Amino acid sequence: MAHYATCLNCAVDQSACQRRANLREAMKGQHIYSLKFRCNDRRPMFAAGQRVEFDWSLWEQTDGGCGDEWPLVFNGTVLRERGTKFVVQVDHGTDASGEGIQAKEVFRKNDQLLVKVKPACMRPLNEPARSVCLVCYRVEGVAEDRCYRIGDDWTPIGCTETGSAPTALEPETSEVMF
Secondary structure, eight states, X not given: OOXXXXXXXXXXXXXXXXXXHHHHHHHTTSOOOEEOOOOTTOOBSSOTTOEEEEEEEEEEEOTTSOEEEXXXXXXXXXXXXXXXXXXXXXXXXXXXXXXXXXXXXXXXXXXXXXXXXXXXXXXXXXXXXXXXXXXXXXXXXXXXXXXXXXXXXXXXXXXXXXXXXXXXXXXXXXXXXX
């Protein structure tokens, strides 16, 4: 069975993907088992700005040395796809599972509440998408200090704070950020 690296986390159904079927047919009999290719039809499972809920496990240490797992559910906004996971801005406040646990208590080492989540642990919410800045990944309506703006003196190209929406032609920020 061949591995199609580009198809990972793709929203297009694998059985209905014509590009994948054409590549499978072209590779037949050539002993190729892994393929990475450029696919213009690829769509990520979750889009930037999409509202999602996701499962998270909180591990609490016990006296016996083994930890107890508390399964929790949080809501958040997808910022971008990063490798095999999605970067999510967790909503401030309590968890969505009803345990009454604050997000800032669960994600103590991350003041900005940014986490990477596997797509298998995520589910879309029936809420409107939020605007996400492609320069600093600031979510519309959330007060954050990640913005690169310097007052009114300097604003990066594509910053949503100025009202100029970024286009697909503008480069994204470097991969070092998350």
